[in-house]
Amino acid sequence: MYGLGILNGFLVTMKNFIKKPVTIQYPEERNPQHPRFRGEEFVWYEDRCTACASCAKYCPLGIIKIVTHPSGGKLPEGDAYAIDVFDIDIGRCMFCGLCVEACPYDALFMGSGFEESKYKRADLVIHADRLRAAEKHPSTWFRPQLEGRGYDPQSDAPVPWKEAGRESWPHHLPQRPGEPGADGADAPSSPAGH
Amino acid sequence: MPIRTEPVTVNLGPQHPSTHGVFRLRVTFDGEVVLDVEPVFGYLHRGSEKLGEERTYTQVITLTDRLDYVSAMTNNQAYVIACEKLAGIVAPERAMYLRVIAAELQRLVSHLVATGFFLNDLGAFATPLMYCFRERESVMDLFEMLCGARITVSYMRVGGVFQDAPEEFWPALNTFTTDMPHYLDEYEQLLTSNEILLTRTKGVGILTTEKALNCSVTGPVLRSTGFPWDLRKVDPYEIYDRVQFDVPVGEQGDNYDRYKVRIMEMRQSIRIIDQCVQQIHPGPVKADVPALLRPPPGDAYGRIEGPKGELGFYLVSDGGIAPYRFKIRSPSFINLTVLRDLLIGWKLADMIVTFGSIDINMGEVDR
Numbered sequence: 001m002y003g004l005g006i007l008n009g010f011l012v013t014m015k016n017f018i019k020k021p022v023t024i025q026y027p028e029e030r031n032p033q034h035p036r037f038r039g040e041e042f043v044w045y046e047d048r049c050t051a052c053a054s055c056a057k058y059c060p061l062g063i064i065k066i067v068t069h070p071s072g073g074k075l076p077e078g079d080a081y082a083i084d085v086f087d088i089d090i091g092r093c094m095f096c097g098l099c100v101e102a103c104p105y106d107a108l109f110m111g112s113g114f115e116e117s118k119y120k121r122a123d124l125v126i127h128a129d130r131l132r133a134a135e136k137h138p139s140t141w142f143r144p145q146l147e148g149r150g151y152d153p154q155s156d157a158p159v160p161w162k163e164a165g166r167e168s169w170p171h172h173l174p175q176r177p178g179e180p181g182a183d184g185a186d187a188p189s190s191p192a193g194h
Numbered sequence: 195m196p197i198r199t200e201p202v203t204v205n206l207g208p209q210h211p212s213t214h215g216v217f218r219l220r221v222t223f224d225g226e227v228v229l230d231v232e233p234v235f236g237y238l239h240r241g242s243e244k245l246g247e248e249r250t251y252t253q254v255i256t257l258t259d260r261l262d263y264v265s266a267m268t269n270n271q272a273y274v275i276a277c278e279k280l281a282g283i284v285a286p287e288r289a290m291y292l293r294v295i296a297a298e299l300q301r302l303v304s305h306l307v308a309t310g311f312f313l314n315d316l317g318a319f320a321t322p323l324m325y326c327f328r329e330r331e332s333v334m335d336l337f338e339m340l341c342g343a344r345i346t347v348s349y350m351r352v353g354g355v356f357q358d359a360p361e362e363f364w365p366a367l368n369t370f371t372t373d374m375p376h377y378l379d380e381y382e383q384l385l386t387s388n389e390i391l392l393t394r395t396k397g398v399g400i401l402t403t404e405k406a407l408n409c410s411v412t413g414p415v416l417r418s419t420g421f422p423w424d425l426r427k428v429d430p431y432e433i434y435d436r437v438q439f440d441v442p443v444g445e446q447g448d449n450y451d452r453y454k455v456r457i458m459e460m461r462q463s464i465r466i467i468d469q470c471v472q473q474i475h476p477g478p479v480k481a482d483v484p485a486l487l488r489p490p491p492g493d494a495y496g497r498i499e500g501p502k503g504e505l506g507f508y509l510v511s512d513g514g515i516a517p518y519r520f521k522i523r524s525p526s527f528i529n530l531t532v533l534r535d536l537l538i539g540w541k542l543a544d545m546i547v548t549f550g551s552i553d554i555n556m557g558e559v560d561r
Contacts, residue, residue, distance in 0.1 A: 005387035012384045013321065022328055034335075036360060038342035058485075060253035096256040096348045101356065102485070110342070141342040142357060 033112070035140040035153055038095045041111035042088055043138040044131040045161035048107035051081040058102035063089040083128060090116065091124035101142050106164065109138030112153035138164060201229055206545075208237050213549070214311060215556025226541045231534045238560040246520030251277055251352055251487040254520065258507075259346040261522065262558040264307050267300035267337075268500045270350040275431060276496025276507035277352040281489035288477040289354035290432040295367070295470050296340065296349060297498070298463040299333050302374070304501030305414075305456040305463075306330045308553035312453060313385065315550035316394055322385060329377050332370055339363045352487055354480030367471065371464050378460055386454070395449035399536045399548035402447060409532040413503025413525050414459060415552055418444035418451035425499035437469040449551040456553075486515050493519075502526050502553055522561055526554040 024031065056064040065087040073079025100110050118124050136158040140146040146164065207218035216237035222230040242261060246254045258269040271293050278285060285293070310326035334344040340359055341349035349355055385391055401411075403419040416423055424441040426434040442458035444451025489511040497506035503525025510519035529552050536552075537545050 002389055005389050005392070009384040009388050012380050022331075031335075034339045034342070034360075036340075036342040037338055058253070060249055060256050094256060094346060095343065096259075096346070097342065098252065098256070098348075139342065144357065147360060 033154055035112070035147065035151060037112055037114075037139055037153075038097050038110045038141050039112040039114050039139055039153075040090055040093075040095070040116040041113050041134060042090075042099075042126065042131065043109040043111055043134070043136045043159075044086070044128075045107045045109075045136070045164060046083070046128075046132060047161045048105045049083065050079075050105055050107075051083050052104065054102040054104060055099035055108050058098045060096065060098060061092055061094065063092045064099060065089075086128035086131065088126045088131075089124065090126055091121050097141055106143065106145075109136075109143060109164070110141045112137045112139045136160065136164075199225055208234075214554060215559075217554075217556055217559070219545075219549075221537075221542075221545070223542065228537050228540055228542065228545055231537045231545075233530060233533060235530075235556070235559050238556045240561070242561045243520050243522060246517055248516055250515045251489070251517065252485070254517065255350065256346070256348050259348055260557060261524065261561060262304075262500070262502065262505075262526065262555045263345060264555055265300045265304040265501045266345060266347045267296045267349060268304075268498060268505060270347065271297050271432075272496055272498045272500065272505045273507050274350045274352050274496075275498060276494055276509050277487070277489070279496050280492065280494035280509050280511055281352065281483075281487060283353045283481050283483055285354045285432075285481055286478045287433070288358070288474060289479045289481075291470050291474040292355050292359060292479060293350055294432055294434065294437075295467055295474075296337075296347075296355075298466050298470075299336060301463050301501045302460055303330050303333050304553075305460050308414075308501075309381070309453060309456055312449075312547070312550040312553070313391075315546045316391065318391075322381070325377075325381060325384065329374065332373075336363065336366055336370060339366060351480060351483070353483035354478070356480070358479045364471070367467070371467050371471075374464050375461065378457060382457065386457070392450065394544075394547060395453065395551070397446075397448050397450075398544050399449045399540065399551065400447055401532060401536060405535060406447070406532065409528070409535075411503070411529050411532050413500065413529065414452060414455045415503065415529050415532070417441065418455045419447035420444055425497060425504060429497070431498060433470070433473075434466075436473065437466050439466050449547055452551040452553075488513060488515055497523070500525055502555065502558070503529055522558075524558040524561060526556075526558040527561075530554055530559060 051066065051068040053066045056066050065085055066083065067085035068081040068083055070080060071082035097110055100108050137153045138146065138159055139153055140151065201222045201224050203220060203222045205218060206221055207213040208216040218234040220232040220234060221228055242257050246257055249257065255270055255273060258273045259266040261269050306326040306329055310323035313322040314320060337347055338344050340363055341347045401415065401419050403421045406416045406419050412423065420443050422441045422443050427441055439462045442455050442462065444455050491511055491513045493508065493510040495506055495508045497504055504523065505525055506523035508521035508523065509517045512518040533549065533552065536548050540548065
């Protein structure tokens with residue numbers, strides 16, 4: 001009979017009268033966000049940063065600007081250069097995370113927020129001062145050391161640089177600037193690196 | 195007295211809700227019947243091929259996300275396969291499984307979007323689309339778990355994937371593959387026997403196998419004509435030779451068959467994912483590839499069965515850090531060549547439906 005298929009289809013739509021809706025009221029309710037989410041507002045640990053500018057070189061769009069000068073510090077401790085400018089233009093950023101992947105010292109992390117809106121394009125450029133002052137809620141993207149311990153960037157407290165730790169991947173040399181001792185695991189308790 | 199009619203030329207698009215992006219059709223009508231069609235595209239041209247020549251091999255991955263923005267994972271996969279051929283790298287087994295799982299999830303997403311928008315074009319305004327997007331959303335959540343992004347994933351790297359899947363990914367994937375067949379049943383109950391859908395799509399926009407092969411059409415559009423050409427079967431890449439799946443084909447190559455083939459392919463994708471989850475073993479996920487890859491001079495063509503057809507990347511290396519030539523064989527663009535022959539002789543309303551059933555993506559057409 002003509003129309004049976006349509007009626008059969010209406011059964012599917014009718015079921016939704018008694019089902020709980022899948023949509024949520026966004027600003028009040030929120031979907032759970034995975035800790036690996038690559039969000040805005042990068043997390044930068046200056047204590048770890050050696051101003052090597054790997055992040056700037058790896059950025060496909062070249063939106064990271066870094067200006068340094070020799071500071072007279074010690075090269076093995078990663079203090080040879082002081083940072084004058086460290087700007088990330090997140091107005092042009094596509095959040096691919098290659099800068100975070102490139103960082104050899106785990107100084108740069110992806111952020112976890114996503115509600116960054118500004119009235120001016122110029123406000124979307126994150127300066128070093130803002131990165132220093134920002135609350136550190138790093139994403140666990142490409143940072144497996146954060147991932148294993150059930151850390152949630154949304155609800156947990158800000159992570160200071162010593163707690164953020166280093167990843168213990170085989171291609172990383174055990175000894176790096178800012179980390180005395182052969183084992184990267186004891187880095188959080190070490191006083192050096194700034 | 196006979197009525198004298200004159201052909202009228204109408205511009206459909208470039209900004210039109212049914213053109214799936216900025217695509218323009220210059221159509222000549224005789225009354226309501228299509229006499230001639232001339233596709234005009236290039237409105238979304240971003241010069242991806244040229245941009246790829248001044249980026250390193252890793253940075254190009256971010257460009258491939260933006261070709262077919264509905265199926266970024268498969269674009270990543272095709273590109274890294276081409277790169278691995280060029281540089282002679284073999285990805286670890288676990289990485290291949292992860293890639294196949296991600297690519298099949300992406301195929302589900304692409305077919306869901308194709309089905310939803312096809313029905314949207316048919317006049318079933320937004321209802322089936324929202325049903326399809328409900329399931330797409332759960333795949334997007336899986337992608338967020340896997341790689342931190344939902345659309346522009348940049349998940350795969352030359353020589354593997356950037357990072358292993360998190361622990362909570364596997365139970366979530368299991369839940370998804372258990373639920374998804376029920377949702378597919380729901381779509382079929384909603385649509386497959388719907389008389390309006392049948393009258394509008396059965397026998398409309400018929401594509402013959404010969405015509406499809408002459409136009410080098412690939413993907414579900416070719417398979418709907420009854421020609422079982424699937425690169426996963428005929429030229430297995432990665433681990434597709436270790437999984438069992440069927441290649442669904444249509445009967446006569448009309449709009450209904452193209453819709454039906456996509457629904458059947460989604461079921462096969464779930465089958466592939468289930469087998470991959472059973473076969474996957476712990477291990478490394480990335481081969482030892484230098485961060486600044488310098489492949490030896492030469493060229494390579496890597497191709498995969500994308501959701502829309504054969505997606506290929508042709509790379510020429512001169513030994514530098516960036517590809518010397520970066521050519522994209524995009525299935526959407528090549529499938530469009532058949533559009534003129536499909537549309538001539540049909541009416542305006544059928545034109546929109548046929549166009550929707552080919553499932554193109556302008557990001558990939560214009561590149």
